[in-house]
Amino acid sequence: MISRRQFLQFCTAAAAELGLNPGRLLQLQAAVEAPDAPTVIWLHGSGCQGDSISMLNRISSDEAPHDVADFLINSLNLEFHSVLSAAAGTTLVEHAHHILDTQPFFLIVEGGIPLAFHAEACTVWAHDGQEVTFADAVATFARKARAVVAVGTCATHGGISAAPPNPTGVVGLQTFLQKRRIQPPSVINISGCPAHPDWIISTLCQLFLGEQIECDDYGRPYDIFRFNIHRECPRRRGKPTFVGFADSFGQDRYCLQRIGCRGPRTRGDCANRLWNDGSSWCVDSNGMCFGCPDPDFPAGDFYPDPDA
Numbered sequence: 001m002i003s004r005r006q007f008l009q010f011c012t013a014a015a016a017e018l019g020l021n022p023g024r025l026l027q028l029q030a031a032v033e034a035p036d037a038p039t040v041i042w043l044h045g046s047g048c049q050g051d052s053i054s055m056l057n058r059i060s061s062d063e064a065p066h067d068v069a070d071f072l073i074n075s076l077n078l079e080f081h082s083v084l085s086a087a088a089g090t091t092l093v094e095h096a097h098h099i100l101d102t103q104p105f106f107l108i109v110e111g112g113i114p115l116a117f118h119a120e121a122c123t124v125w126a127h128d129g130q131e132v133t134f135a136d137a138v139a140t141f142a143r144k145a146r147a148v149v150a151v152g153t154c155a156t157h158g159g160i161s162a163a164p165p166n167p168t169g170v171v172g173l174q175t176f177l178q179k180r181r182i183q184p185p186s187v188i189n190i191s192g193c194p195a196h197p198d199w200i201i202s203t204l205c206q207l208f209l210g211e212q213i214e215c216d217d218y219g220r221p222y223d224i225f226r227f228n229i230h231r232e233c234p235r236r237r238g239k240p241t242f243v244g245f246a247d248s249f250g251q252d253r254y255c256l257q258r259i260g261c262r263g264p265r266t267r268g269d270c271a272n273r274l275w276n277d278g279s280s281w282c283v284d285s286n287g288m289c290f291g292c293p294d295p296d297f298p299a300g301d302f303y304p305d306p307d308a
């Protein structure tokens with residue numbers, strides 16, 4: 001077990017990014033080390049699992065955690081995850097149902113929920129001799145969860161999985177819960193394609209600490225999604241760093257608005273937080289913002305004809 005001193009040492013790096021002061025860090029450490037530490041069930045539906053991969057970016061390859069995010073992930077009682085759990089198949093499914101019947105848990109939903117064909121386009125496991133659709137699995141676990149967190153835009157609003165013509169009838173979590181009249185105590189949407197690992201981890205921290213999470217109109221944590229990408233972008237006209245508008249790709253430091261950047265309509269803290277351990281973000285890499293957390297993402301062509 002990691003000592004409090006060690007914990008405070010390695011958590012310093014990511015604490016500020018996650019909005020954790022020393023007092024909350026100690027509370028978090030106590031929460032995840034308690035005998036009744038928060039338990040997480042993570043279900044996957046229609047999606048690419050990019051949000052799991054995004055979260056794994058926060059785990060160091062060394063034995064010792066580097067920071068609070070690393071510690072939290074390594075300390076999570078992640079009792080069901082179809083890829084990360086050591087067990088698999090019937091054993092793992094039975095374990096998930098044991099958790100369902102015996103202890104409180106937080107439910108994470110990754111991927112959209114297909115409803116066409118009696119929801120049978122996405123079948124996740126067999127239980128009691130019956131095949132179980134992702135829709136029924138989410139419904140079963142959401143009814144008992146302390147809180148439900150949708151990670152990634154497929155889970156929050158359908159995302160790429162629900163892009164036209166959407167043959168499997170994919171919907172996002174809140175639409176699904178409304179259809180089934182399921183009302184968990186709390187539903188949080190962390191959109192993004194994928195969701196940034198800090199967005200997932202800071203939300204889990206708040207849930208584990210029993211804090212209220214203020215959300216925007218789309219059910220997303222306000223602290224993360226209050227920023228407009230365009231307003232924060234260093235390439236925006238009016239900022240001292242503005243050098244002009246790009247008319248094709250590959251023009252370093254030029255604003256990409258006229259070749260289709262969706263920064264002006266998109267909310268998120270990418271320009272401030274950066275990605276990949278603070279190394280870069282989409283615009284900084286000369287790729288434009290595609291509006292990945294938007295409720296209507298992917299919303300049309302990624303590369304609209306600038307002359308059209």
Ligand code: SF4
Binds near residue numbers: 231233256262
């Ligand atoms: S590159 Fe995109 S986000 Fe940045 S200023 Fe231009 S339009 Fe706005």
Ligand code: SF4
Binds near residue numbers: 268270283288292
């Ligand atoms: S800059 Fe835009 S497309 Fe890139 S991760 Fe942020 S919100 Fe998504």
